[in-house]
Amino acid sequence: MISLWTLLQASILFANGLAVLNNERFLEKNGWGWSQMHSNNQIGGGGSGPLKSQVIGLLHAVAYLQVPLIVFNSVVIFVKMIF
Numbered sequence: 001m002i003s004l005w006t007l008l009q010a011s012i013l014f015a016n017g018l019a020v021l022n023n024e025r026f027l028e029k030n031g032w033g034w035s036q037m038h039s040n041n042q043i044g045g046g047g048s049g050p051l052k053s054q055v056i057g058l059l060h061a062v063a064y065l066q067v068p069l070i071v072f073n074s075v076v077i078f079v080k081m082i083f
Helices: 004-019 023-027 034-039 050-063 066-082
Strands: none
Touching: 004 050, 004 066, 023 050
């Protein structure tokens, strides 16, 4: 049975997965970098749709959440050790 605790753990794991993606080595190579979102505004540039722009924005927003993710990971590890 899925509880709120397991849902929280899954979302933290998902955020960890997004946070470790490197912009220069992975995202830019595959067309998901910050420059790809800005090239979307060019006329006739064959730009990406609004969904791709939102995903690129999410990937870069998660990069700023690294410090809170460390805290949340520590809390989850501490709780798992106790229970």
